[in-house]
Amino acid sequence: MGCSSCSTGKDGQPRGCKNNGTCGTDGCNKLTVFDWLSNMSLPNGEKPFDCVEVRFKNSRKEFFRNSENLSLSIGDIVATQAQSGHDVGMVTLVGELVKVQMKRKKVDFNDPELPKVYRKASQKDIDVWQKCRNREEEIKKRSREIAIILKLQMKISDVEFQGDGSKATFYYTADERVDFRQLIKDMAKAFGIRIEMRQIGYRQEAQRLGGIGSCGRELCCSTWLSDFRSVSTSAARYQQLSLNPQKLAGQCGKLKCCLNYELDVYLEALKDFPSSDTKLLTEKGVAFCQKVDIFKATLWFSYKDEPANWHALDKEQVNEILEKNKKNEKVASLEEYAMENIVEEKVVFENVVGEDSLTRFDRPKKSRRRNNRNKGRKQNRDKANVTGGSRPANTNANSGKKRRNPRKKRQNNA
Structure with a gap:
């Protein structure tokens, strides 16, 4: 899918979305919920639901209360409440479906401490937001260099700026506990912003970064999967797959989520089957x-x-x-x-000409000796034709002499 902001270059190569994943037409968003109630009007006396869903960088979504009764629609850029300052995001869902999503994610919509939507983002807010987002790649590279200098066993996978540019969240993965107190001091001194470190799993890292799976399609976790269910090796055993970690593991290094897609069908089919230990x-x-x-x-x-x-x-x-x-x-x-159980196989297609043979274009190899002999005979014929049809003269000095039989010579010596 693409949006109206997606463009192609002069050479026909795609340039992608100009808005870097924050397009307003809702065509390039990840984990988007289709608003199937948008064309339906509310009953008389009912007020619209006062909460909206706002998406920030990648798949991070949060719910905010529209206490100012702003007329918001999907794709609007809004300034929202944060712990300190304000953040900038895009509205992805409004109306009654927000209540359904909040129940699904176990968020209390009657909570008075629910963060609020301040206003629709002004042009100044958007300019500051875009300027901060353009700095993310440079800061991510510099922060990785600082972590390598400090010899920390961690990987900084992504950086997310707050909308007002006063704070940056660094997402990292690590196998063990990491003491990054000195890292925070060095980064705060180098970048001049407040630093927040947040550890994520390898699956969450793949979800944020995205990519192409072995099936040739985009990763499910970065497009439509909203939660991660545990995947065990028993799912591969039930489906009679080889327990090869290189084939069963995804880009995150864990077992592929798609192993659970057909597991229920296999379990239903195996109910009537005798055990493999029979x-x-x-x-x-x-x-x-x-x-x-x-x-x-x-x-x-x-x-x-x-x-x-x-x-x-x-x-x-x-x-x-x-x-x-x-x-x-x-x-x-x-x-x-x-x-x-032996059943004779019926031939559906019978080829008479032999066009389906894989070796029909291969020529049989000829011996080199035979080719050399034929080549020598051809040269002699050409010489004979040049000299008027007579046999070519023998240039050997002993050609006129009669050849002796070596056997007779041996008998005479005896």
Whole structure:
């Protein structure tokens, strides 16, 4: 999706949103909620809800009370209350849906200490805000250099300025507890602002920075996921995925959130499946489960003495054998059940010309000796044609002499 502020250069390359993620048309925002009540009027005597949702840099959203009864709409830039001074953000939701969002995030809309919206941002407020945002990359680079000099085991991933430019929040990730008191002193002295350090997890870091996943799409956490649910390796086991951390881990280094998307379907399908530790008792021997295919409802079993020979059985057949085993009855063999599942594959497409061959453009390699012989014969023919069709003269001095047989010579010597 794009907004009306998105542009392209002269060479056709996209330049992105000119507003750097704060566009007013609501097309480039992250985690935006669609206001499906915007075209509906309130009943008679009902007052509009006096709270609004305001988004700041990246996905940080907070709720504010519109105590001044300002006529606000989605996309308006407003000055809001902060701990000291004021902050500048963009309105992302108004009306009754704000109450729904506050209930969902467990925020009390009757709280008298809820921060307020001061006013619509003036041009001076917006200029100061944009000037502070332009300094963020430079300050982030300088703060990383200071942390390296102090030899702190931490990574500063993002910097967010307050709207009035009096305070900056530094988001960092670290594996252990970090003593950054000296870091705060050095940064406050270098930048001349109040410093706040806030530790975030690796998933929150990926959410703030964004990126492209292995599927080729934008990260779910930076586009539409609003909360992080725990992902365990059991989700990969239920879906029969290889426990390879390089494939299962996302850009944050944790297990991918998409492992939970289809987990419920797999768990529902596995209810009727026998366990993978199932043993089948036959007259030929004990059979163990080697593989399970949930989509085809097929299980592969092999005998204890013949682990390389697998026999495919349906889910119903396995349950039937298990019922007989509970009654202390043994089946003859697995081959009888496996023969019933053999189905002849029908050829849907049969190619006569051979155009689907992968090696149809490959030429067979010819030996070099044969090519050299043919080349020499061709040269002799060309010489013969030049001399009038006669055989080329032999330039060897001994060409007129008759060749001797080396065997006769050896016999005479004997």
